[in-house]
Amino acid sequence: MDSEALVKLALSHLQCSQKELATRLDVSPTQITKWKKGEHMSIPMQDRLKELADVGDLDPTFVLWSGSKENSLKWKKLITYLAELAHEGAETGYYTRPLEDETGMLCWSTFRTLKEMGVSIPKAFPIELDVDYDALEDEQLEALIESPHPSIIYRIYSSLNSVYGFYAAYIYNLVYDDELDAFDTPGGDIEACLLSLAACKIEVDESIAPNFRKFRHQTLSDYKKWIAIIKEKAFRAGIPLRAELLKIVYSSAEELDNEAEMESFGSNTSRLHPDIYMNELLVGMRAIHQVLPAIMKKLEIYDEFQLNESELHI
Known part of the structure; x- marks a missing residue:
């Protein structure tokens, strides 16, 4: 709830000063100023001000x-x-x-x-x-x-x-x-x-x-x-x-x-977004990355294997 809007509406409806409004609400004039600057207002006080402003269930900012x-x-x-x-x-x-x-x-x-x-x-x-x-x-x-x-x-x-x-x-x-x-x-x-x-x-x-x-x-x-x-x-x-x-x-x-x-209509129930296929590919690549060193060591080719990066480019 916009405390600034509520105070403005109350002041306008009652045609009174901030000091007079403060007296009605049993708060200090300084508190009214803080509310006008957007300070949080309790729900009971909101209800009191809405009643004084006569806005009913309408949003105060919308009324303003x-x-x-x-x-x-x-x-x-x-x-x-x-x-x-x-x-x-x-x-x-x-x-x-x-x-x-x-x-x-x-x-x-x-x-x-x-x-x-x-x-x-x-x-x-x-x-x-x-x-x-x-x-x-x-x-x-x-x-x-x-x-x-x-x-x-x-x-x-x-x-x-x-x-x-x-x-x-x-x-x-x-x-x-x-x-x-x-x-x-x-x-x-x-x-x-x-x-x-x-x-x-x-x-x-x-x-x-x-x-x-x-x-x-x-x-x-x-x-x-x-x-x-x-x-x-x-x-x-x-x-x-x-x-x-x-x-x-x-x-x-x-x-x-x-x-x-x-x-x-259920026309897309069997459709998966490409991100899902990419995820499956990445999961598979991670699995290969984990098991491949073990396989190479088992075959005793781990130390002598060298990757030819030129063959990775199209």
Whole structure:
């Protein structure tokens, strides 16, 4: 929970000074200043501040980014609608869990991604978007999805279907495998940042998202490192990979969609990634390296044998 956002919202809602807020909470004004700088806040104190700020179950940072509680409720309604719409179009054979928003973090994650891309959030919720989504006709729905902010959000969510499908098919079990112990490494960030990775796979107007290239470069760089950690741990544990995991970084959303769908249909059950064959080759070479000296000594040719390296080159 963002303590800074909570304090700001409480001060704004109550229209009071830091000193007055400190008195209400029975803490020192200095403590209020520390919270505004991001110091950890206990859960009971979070609950008290949420009550004073009147934000309910909404994420404080999301409310702050939205401009007001009223705006945040409208954005949440739109985000939920677009998530459901995108989820209905998923074809990977896997549930896109982030779009089901079981953790209640979808609104915050969406706004964080947009802000990192450089997309400006309007101070007031756009009037043209404040409609009854369930009553939209086809033409109205098309117009809604073509609007700047809904368009980006919907395309990110549609991309997330594909990205999450590939993740669920090939990576999820590795991240949570007790033998690999990868969850507590940087590789454990793979699932939490999938929305950002999905955003990297859509086309955007850089006049709307001016930081997109920088955002995309950083996100893909992070994923290359995280996937490398998972692959190394899987290799050391001798766990087969059924696909090249780096595809989640380099492949398009459509390509990931196809990979996940094939896996969900059982088309890839007999396939092993080339890394597994390479592992078998390396294991065999190590075994030969261990037993060959003993064989040469048994044949009494160990001391006189000389390797002709020129014959090793093609």
